[in-house]
Amino acid sequence: MSRCLQGKHILLGLTGGIACYKSAELVRLLVREGADVHVLMTPAAQQFLTPLTLQSLSGNSVATDLFSLSEELHVGHIRLADLADAYLIAPATADVVAKLAHGNADDVVTTVALATRAPLLVAPSMNVNMYEHPAVQENLERLARRGVRVIPAAEGELACGWHGKGRLAEPPVLLAEVERAVTPPVFAGERIVVTAGPTREFLDPVRFLTNRSSGKMGFALAAAAWRRGAEVMLVSGPVSLPTPHGVARRNVVSAAEMYEAVADEFSRATMLVMCAAVADYRPAVCQPTKVKKQSKGWTLELQPTIDILASLKPQKGNRFVVGFAAETDQVEEFGREKLERKGLDLVVANDVSRPEAGMEADMNAAILLDRFGGRIELPLMNKADLAEAILDRIAELRQRTA
Ligand code: PMT
Numbered sequence: 001m002s003r004c005l006q007g008k009h010i011l012l013g014l015t016g017g018i019a020c021y022k023s024a025e026l027v028r029l030l031v032r033e034g035a036d037v038h039v040l041m042t043p044a045a046q047q048f049l050t051p052l053t054l055q056s057l058s059g060n061s062v063a064t065d066l067f068s069l070s071e072e073l074h075v076g077h078i079r080l081a082d083l084a085d086a087y088l089i090a091p092a093t094a095d096v097v098a099k100l101a102h103g104n105a106d107d108v109v110t111t112v113a114l115a116t117r118a119p120l121l122v123a124p125s126m127n128v129n130m131y132e133h134p135a136v137q138e139n140l141e142r143l144a145r146r147g148v149r150v151i152p153a154a155e156g157e158l159a160c161g162w163h164g165k166g167r168l169a170e171p172p173v174l175l176a177e178v179e180r181a182v183t184p185p186v187f188a189g190e191r192i193v194v195t196a197g198p199t200r201e202f203l204d205p206v207r208f209l210t211n212r213s214s215g216k217m218g219f220a221l222a223a224a225a226w227r228r229g230a231e232v233m234l235v236s237g238p239v240s241l242p243t244p245h246g247v248a249r250r251n252v253v254s255a256a257e258m259y260e261a262v263a264d265e266f267s268r269a270t271m272l273v274m275c276a277a278v279a280d281y282r283p284a285v286c287q288p289t290k291v292k293k294q295s296k297g298w299t300l301e302l303q304p305t306i307d308i309l310a311s312l313k314p315q316k317g318n319r320f321v322v323g324f325a326a327e328t329d330q331v332e333e334f335g336r337e338k339l340e341r342k343g344l345d346l347v348v349a350n351d352v353s354r355p356e357a358g359m360e361a362d363m364n365a366a367i368l369l370d371r372f373g374g375r376i377e378l379p380l381m382n383k384a385d386l387a388e389a390i391l392d393r394i395a396e397l398r399q400r401t402a
Pocket of ligand 1: 197
């Protein structure tokens with residue numbers, strides 16, 4: 001998890017829908033990430049969930065009434081509006097979406113939406129026919145045109161018995177959206193291709209050569225790049241990780257397939273971050289049927305695969321290209337050699353012989369070497385934090401190359 005919510009003041013407005021129960025879970029997630037969460041509720045929301053539940057989860061008093069002598073004395077709705085780093089209204093009913101679109105302010109949730117200068121996010125939730133109604137869609141479009149982040153409703157079973165679009169987005173999606181809202185969009189306008197995971201090079205239909213890469217490092221980079229405002233395409237080898245919210249994904253299996261996908265995406269990209277552990281060799285022959293066990297040994301002939309980074313070097317232009325170097329010895333020396341030979345702007349050299357770092361582990365450490373002669377050593381930390389530190393460095397260096 002990233003640390004971008006540490007100490008941030010997040011307002012969460014609840015309006016009257018059954019999906020209020022998901023917002024209770026969201027409060028828990030936000031608090032776990034270090035946010036200071038203030039909940040606001042309309043009278044209708046209080047029919048579904050009590051303020052006491054949300055007060056207990058958030059650790060802050062809940063705003064329910066614009067005219068309450070005690071609530072206005074303790075925090076006050078304008079102070080809440082001023083305090084906010086982001087304001088999410090979830091669930092947002094059709095009625096509240098209409099009020100927001102037209103600037104009505106007749107309860108604490110809609111009044112604070114008008115009063116705050118913080119980014120406003122709206123996550124609608126309602127019956128599918130209501131959601132698809134032109135009135136609701138026009139109101140949502142109007143909000144989006146005004147700069148409000150509309151988080152589309154998800155499709156599935158609805159509490160009313162219908163099936164279709166109208167479900168409140170899941171709490172992890174809402175969390176990712178809030179994290180993005182409080183993160184400076186330093187990569188807005190960038191289209192970043194990130195590769196992750198291993199490749200598989202088949203010997204026969206059931207056996208393959210591969211490596212221990214889990215994809216964790218590359219997926220953390222993709223999620224962090226999206227939070228910073230980039231459009232992100234993740235090209236992934238076979239891994240068991242869910243796609244980070246907001247990120248587009250292409251799945252590949254072999255080094256040859258990864259080359260095809262990356263070369264295709266590279267033409268539209270402004271940056272490439274090659275974190276995948278691409279096989280350097282593949283069997284010269286892939287047998288069409290399963291090879292039967294025999295008493296004698298099996299000698300394999302291996303051929304080099306295409307070097308993706310090296311082959312894209314002639315088309316680099318002013319794209320920012322980052323390679324990784326996975327080493328077990330002379331980490332810095334071999335990293336520097338790859339920086340030069342592959343024509344990179346930055347190489348992230350990591351020691352994959354350490355049991356607590358590198359492949360599969362949740363933690364990693366790295367030395368960042370750039371083409372301007374810079375060198376930064378990043379100590380052991382979790383991969384989400386390391387991804388942030390790598391992107392901080394990319395953002396700094398990008399200024400010099402763009
Ligand atoms: O996935 P995790 O479990 O989280 O582990 C993360 C990691 C250890 C895999 C990651 O941090 C890492 O080091 N990735 C690069 C692994 C690798 O293949 O390194 P390399 O030194 O063999 O290759 C150097 C660079 O060339 C890499 O950017 C690689 O993507 C690229 N390459 C390699 C082979 C090839 N045929 N084409 C390439 O472009």
